[in-house]
Amino acid sequence: MLRNLTIKSRLIFILFFMGAFLLGIELLGLFGMSNAIDGLKTVYHDRAIPLKQVADIESLLLRNRLAITSALMMPTPETIQSKTAAIDQDIEELTRIWEDYITTYLTPEEKVLALQFAEDRDRFLTEGIKAAVTALRANEVGEAYRILVEKIRPLYDPVNRSIKSLSKLQLDEIGREYNREQNRFEAIRNLLIASVIIALMLAALISIMVSRTIFRPLEHVVKISRGVAAGNFMQEIEVRSKNEIGQLMQALKEMRDSLVDTIRQIRESEAHTSALLSNLIDGVASIDEKGVIKTFNPAAERIFDYAESELIGQNVNLLFPQPEPEQGQYADYFRQYLEAKKSAALGMTNEVTGLRKNGTAFPMDLAVVEIHGSEHRMFVAMMRDISERKLVEEQKSRLMAELESANEELKDFAYVVSHDLKSPLRAIGALADWLSTDYADKFDDEGKEHMRLLVSRVHRMSNLIDGILQYSRVGRVKEALIKLDLGQVVQEVIDLLSPPVNVTISVEAPLPNIIAEPTRVQQIFQNLLSNAIKYMDKPRGEIRIGCSAEGDQWKFSVSDNGPGIEPRHFEKIFQLFQTLAPRDRIESTGVGLALVKKIVEMYGGRIWVESVPGEGSTFFFTLPQIAEVINLTKGKEA
Amino acid sequence: MKITNKPILLVEDDQVDTMTVTRALKEIHVTNPLVHLENGEEAVNYLQDPASEKPCIILLDLNMPIMNGIEFLQVVKNDDQLKRIPVVVLTTSEEQQDKVNSFNLGVAGYMAKPVDYRQFVEVMRSIDAYWTISEMP
Structure with missing residues (x-):
């Protein structure tokens, strides 16, 4: 579960935990310290002050005794007066201190001792000091002396004893308290040391954890990244967690995958290009701006008969014959290009002379293009033998x-x-x-x-x-194309032929205007009509000329009621020098229909015949409405 | 011919054609003397010779060895002394280019020699008739 937390939340958690821990330790320390201070205060209040009070009381009691003694040494009234006043004052002081003392904290043992002391002291004061003071005031020095010897001196001993034991008890108690406080301080110190140790251990633990969860995966990522950079794309990238490292890993994996994909695409494209280059019929070489050959494809190898390895790093001038001084145009072709930046020769195919490995010169087409985009100018030369x-x-x-x-x-x-x-x-x-x-x-x-x-x-x-x-x-001698009124042309032909009276020629449809050579068009009608007249075998010959539009062509027809033609001759009659009647009977050269066919076909039309033997024939031919003379090939003309 | 004493110059390399012309002229009773030369060069030499008599008409074949008819015309029509002599082309060629070239060089007529001799006689008769009625400089 912790694994799926992000490192950020983990770090926040750890820092929070550490802070809380340190705060707790601090509080504990502070608490201990304040306790210790309180303890010290108690020692002072409960032990040092009572000790002083006891000492004061003792010294006051001793002073009283001394004051009595000194008053007895020089029993002048002035001395007695001052000494007794001092004693009264001391007793008053003593009583006040005693009252303070018994209100302080006393152990039960102390209390018992204190009560014993109070009793002894009261006896001492009442029977000894006060009595002596009374005697002195009454100027009975002897009596006072007697009290001093009999009362004060013996009575002081128990007082002294109990006060000594009280002091001793107090001192013992202080020692105990002191020891207790010392122990407490030691505990606090130990606690602090332990907490420091724990904090250090925790820090060590956390750093181990951090190194485990952050640095080690990061190092792993670095290693993988270096691997990818070094070209190892196949290594396993395992996404172990969903945290930032995991995301980094994922991103790295995606980057690697995308890189692999890109590289694959580039390799494919490169393979494609290289396959293209390798299988290109044209020789392709890339050349840097100094004219040094960088690549040389197989076709170029074939052309020049060099292996690629022999040429890489060589100057391209090696591939051109060393020119005569007066025609030194290729000695520094590429330098020349660089000087004249926009050379017309670039990108255009020029016919140049190449030099094969065996020293033979050969003609080749050379086109050089500049490749833009890289830091250095590169040129690609395409060569074809x-x-x-x-x-x-x-x-x-x-x-x-x-x-x-x-x-x-x-x-x-x-x-x-x-x-x-x-x-x-x-x-x-x-x-x-x-x-x-x-x-x-x-x-x-x-x-x-x-x-x-x-x-x-x-x-x-x-x-x-x-x-x-x-x-x-026909087709060789060109006439100007002019607009012809076919009706007029046909009429002129009929007039020229002057058909015999038994033959009538009728134009059945209005004939169109066409653009053509007049002589040729005339020849078409003249030959077809003269044939119809020449072969007419009926007493009343009827020849009809028709015309209709068919697509973008005109379809003309010349029909007669003559002898007709058998279908097997339909092709033959259009061949040169082919006639169907003996020349002695009907004088014919066999040129007419061949000539007509040649003219019609020259204009892009076609000619054919339909016929019923014995009843007549109809010759059809087409001419384009927009005339365009087809240039007959010379071969066909022959 | 209007002027009967001046010779007719025939430039023709073919012997039978020469015979045909001679015979046809005789048949139609043209009495002018006939000067026959076999090619253009000979004809030019003859014409440029001051001793020789200038012809009233030149009958010119086109296809001849050494100097053909067109070349002959180029010389004659550039010669101020000779360019006014009428030249009638008598040829077998029906080539358009020959006709164009001939008329460009100022010929007086262009006759295709017919295969039929009778027709040829008629051609000669027409030429004679024309140059009998036409004025000459």
Whole structure:
């Protein structure tokens, strides 16, 4: 129960107890002292005064006797007169002292003696002194002398004896009283000594208790605290009581637990960071303001081929090739940074040259950031070996160059085709023409037919070349995007195609305005309409153009009542140089639909066909309402 | 041609094309003498030679070795003596850039050579008709 009291209340209790104890001892001492003083007073009053009184009485009696004797020596009237007066006065004094004396405290034994003495004295005074005085006054010196010899002298002996014994008794009594008081003082002294001893013992006991309850647990707490400070977090902290020490212990335990928790969190975070650092692809090194390497992660080790232990404490300049004098920018990269405090190089990735352990230089990306918050400036350098990337970049740029040259060749291809292919073709055409005109009479019918076929094939080849050129121009040759009234564009195309009278072209829905390249849009309608006209197999051809909004796109349709297309050809017809009719029957290059598809897709739309063979076909295509020309890749263009 | 005594300068590297032009001119009865040179450099040399007679018109191919048509035009149109001679481009190229470059250099016309000879004759006929009625400085 005491254990659960707080030390404060325990201390208060102990101090209170001690105070009460000391007060009790003090009171006891005081009481004893006052008793002793009283005793001394009693000794004085009861013994010293009576002793003096007895002595006085004795001396007075003796004086009376002497006065009688002296009066008898010189019995002159003057002497007798003075002596008898003195005797009377002495007797009076004696009586008064005696009365005082018997009122004092007397032991029964004393009382008996006193009464004996009183009797003896009265006889002595009455029969001796007073009688002598009477005789003297009567001038009977002889008689007085006789009284002196016969009465006074013998009567004095018992008086003297009893007074002696009374004195002796008094002295004995004083001695006894004295002894008693001395004993009492001794008792008090002993009591005080004992109380001092008890107080000392109590003090010792209390200090032991205090040390047990306060200092030893405190030392324990100190030991535990030191242990915690030294990093021993696993030690047992037992809360033994609920007092302040217990609370301190509890607080220490909580602190330790919280510390352990914090440390665990820090360790986890550190482990996390270190795992992150260790598994980072980029090399990370921390460097102090003098350029001394502090940490070096595994990726950095891999990059530079150094072990971390080899580099810790080394200057970071070791990792950079010693520069030529004129390009000494990395010799003191970090010092330079420190001088120019806000260096633009900081925090930004720079491409620099690193130096491996084996002395080979390699390109790397380097970014340096400053860490704030610690006393010293620290820098973290992030490094990435970019040799492979550089290699890839080189390959890529080489490839790009190749591609560019290929593209250039492709551009030239159009020119080559149009000039270098068409020139000889034209020459063949011209020569064939001249042959058939100049030597007309020399050719028979078959020869003339061959010449006609030759010229027509020259034309077909020329058309094919033109088709290729047109196709290759889409997406490559850019026209300005302008706002087009499609109604007007379609009307112009119809006028250009001048369809035969048996074919009617109707626009069924009002056509919208779009923003596009005029030539391309024209090409879409021109090819679709000319196909519809060209392949028309019915006596009354009907071609309808429709348009509807579909989402954020326009959906256009060109329908005809022509021969129709079998579903298996739906994909094929949009491929370059694919035709469904023999070229001799219907002259076609097979470029038209491929061209239309390329244009539509360039604008982000799509094209498809729906058809019932024998009844007609409908070509659908979509164009975005807000035109945005997709940059066709060069590859696709090829 | 309005002026019949001045030569027509043909700058053309292809033999059949030269034959085509010669034949077409003959067919449409153009009597002017024809001076044929095979590339731009030869043509420039001819034109800058004081002894040679200045042509009334230059028929110019673009794609030629040594000095092509555009380079030839750059020289001629910067020459105060020569820049007023009308130049008609006769070429296979339908490249927009060639057309733009040619007209930037002040050509009088740009004709794509048709594959069909008959059509070519018609082209030559048009050129002759135009330069017969057009005034010249």
